[in-house]
Amino acid sequence: MLRLSPLCLLWGCLLTAVHPEPLTECKENQYPINSQCCNLCPPGEKLVNDCTEITNTECVPCGKGEFLDTENRDSHCHQHKYCDPNLGLRVQREGTSKTDTTCTCDEGRHCTTDACESCTLHNLCHPGFGVKQIGTGVSDTICEPCPVGFFSNVSSAFEKCHPWTRFPVSDESLGGDPRHYGDPLFYPVDVCMYPKGGQGARQ
Numbered sequence: 563m564l565r566l567s568p569l570c571l572l573w574g575c576l577l578t579a580v581h582p583e584p585l586t587e588c589k590e591n592q593y594p595i596n597s598q599c600c601n602l603c604p605p606g607e608k609l610v611n612d613c614t615e616i617t618n619t620e621c622v623p624c625g626k627g628e629f630l631d632t633e634n635r636d637s638h639c640h641q642h643k644y645c646d647p648n649l650g651l652r653v654q655r656e657g658t659s660k661t662d663t664t665c666t667c668d669e670g671r672h673c674t675t676d677a678c679e680s681c682t683l684h685n686l687c688h689p690g691f692g693v694k695q696i697g698t699g700v701s702d703t704i705c706e707p708c709p710v711g712f713f714s715n716v717s718s719a720f721e722k723c724h725p726w727t728r729f730p731v732s733d734e735s736l737g738g739d740p741r742h743y744g745d746p747l748f749y750p751v752d753v754c755m756y757p758k759g760g761q762g763a764r765q
Contacts, residue, residue: 593635602633606659609635624659631660650681654699666699670719673700684719692723 588599600613603621608630611620624630628639642657645665657663667673667681674680684697687705692714695704708714708723 591633600635602635603630604633605631608639609637627657629657629659629662631662649679651678668699670697671699672697672702686717686719687714687721688717689715693718693720694722696720 586594586597586599588594591602592599593602594600595612596614598613598615600619603609603619606629607621607623609619610622611617612635613619624639627642629642630636630639639659640662642663643665645651645653645663650668650671651665652668653663654666655661655664665673665678667678671681671683674682678700684703685705687693687703690708690713691705692708692712693703694706695701697703697719703719706723711726712723713726714721714723
């Protein structure tokens with residue numbers, strides 16, 4: 563029986579460390595294992611067995627309520643998101659074997675994060691401000707100041723600014739605030755009344 567000297571064994575270890583076995587280069591939709599390339603499982607399926615020299619990668623579809631949205635070598639699928647009604651959530655789009663469930667919020671609420679894991683009430687536009695954009699299940703109310711000639715005297719998540727029915731002679735007659743909180747109809751100031759359908763004015 564051939565006996566190797568300790569020095570020979572040492573040199574063998576050094577050569578192995580300096581010249582390791584070359585890495586297997588695989589295509590984008592493959593993964594390396596046992597010095598060969600196996601195909602990844604397609605979206606909607608999980609890995610059961612790696613490929614061999616004589617067999618292909620073995621994959622099976624995800625079960626009900628599960629999904630995988632990319633090519634993968636995962637042995638487990640992800641669970642679909644649960645839209646908890648106790649948190650004000652409801653299903654916007656049902657999940658499939660390739661996509662997760664999408665949640666949104668009940669009317670009057672919007673998601674607190676991009677992942678929509680909880681909801682909060684829409685903000686109200688306070689007096690002097692009107693609704694520019696009504697909130698949705700995924701976005702909050704957008705408010706804007708009422709311009710000259712318009713007003714809002716309520717806090718609301720739906721009301722826009724309303725046009726004045728009477729116009730003051732000057733802004734100063736309303737204390738210099740063009741976005742006052744009430745309709746000038748109720749202000750005891752000199753006003754000009756614009757008749758419906760007419761261009762002229764009468765005092």
